[in-house]
Amino acid sequence: MSNSMIGLFQHVDVLLDAADRCKKAGFTVEIISPVPLNHEIDHAFGERPNRVRYFTSFGAICGFFFGWFVAFVTAAIYVLPRSGRPILPFTPTLLIAYETTILFGVIWSLIGFFVLSRLPAIKKRPFHPRIAIDAFGLVVNGIREDRFPDAENILKQFGASEVKKVEECCC
Known part of the structure; x- marks a missing residue:
């Protein structure tokens, strides 16, 4: 009823x-x-209140840590010692973490938009x-x-x- x-x-x-x-x-x-x-x-x-920001924040934080993880694991698995430079470099890792932060933030913003808009209509x-x-x-x-x-x-x-x-x- x-x-x-x-x-x-x-x-x-x-x-x-x-x-x-x-x-x-x-x-x-x-x-x-x-x-x-x-x-x-x-x-x-x-x-x-706009609740999409929580999805975006969650995605950005996950993306940041995912970028650090991928960069460090890749550097640890494929060790390439180069004339006294550190094996786990900071600057390239930061760039990868920055890019994955943006990527995951955008993806989770779209997911949040669809979830909060109740799309597709079930x-x-x-x-x-x-x-x-x-x-x-x-x-x-x-x-x-x-x-x-x-x-x-x-x-x-x-x-x-x-x-x-x-x-x-x-x-």
Whole structure:
């Protein structure tokens, strides 16, 4: 049984007011829009923290140590003594560590982007065909069976043109 509901709105300001009221009522909300609303959503709900930086930091640290490890192991396995220079040189090792730091940081940034964006979509997400044309959608998630009327009343109170359970809409 689905525990989500979707409401369609004609105007963004009404949608944001309804989303704020739903959040205050204890529901989790998701806004679906035909156009980007990042500024309006950030202004209404506060800016969300960007967690991609943790993936990037993890990748960069792993890349740094991987570069040191590869350079030192390669120098230790293929010993080439050169007129009194150290067998485990510092400068070339630092260059390799620098390059692998950047490489692993970029790769883990991409991985973090895909993970946090929930791409590729494994499960179907709520959608209504009108959202692609002329409406804004507000998906209310995490509704207990006894709270469906409360969520529906909030959406209708703010002027939702259509309110449906997620299983009833075109997902």
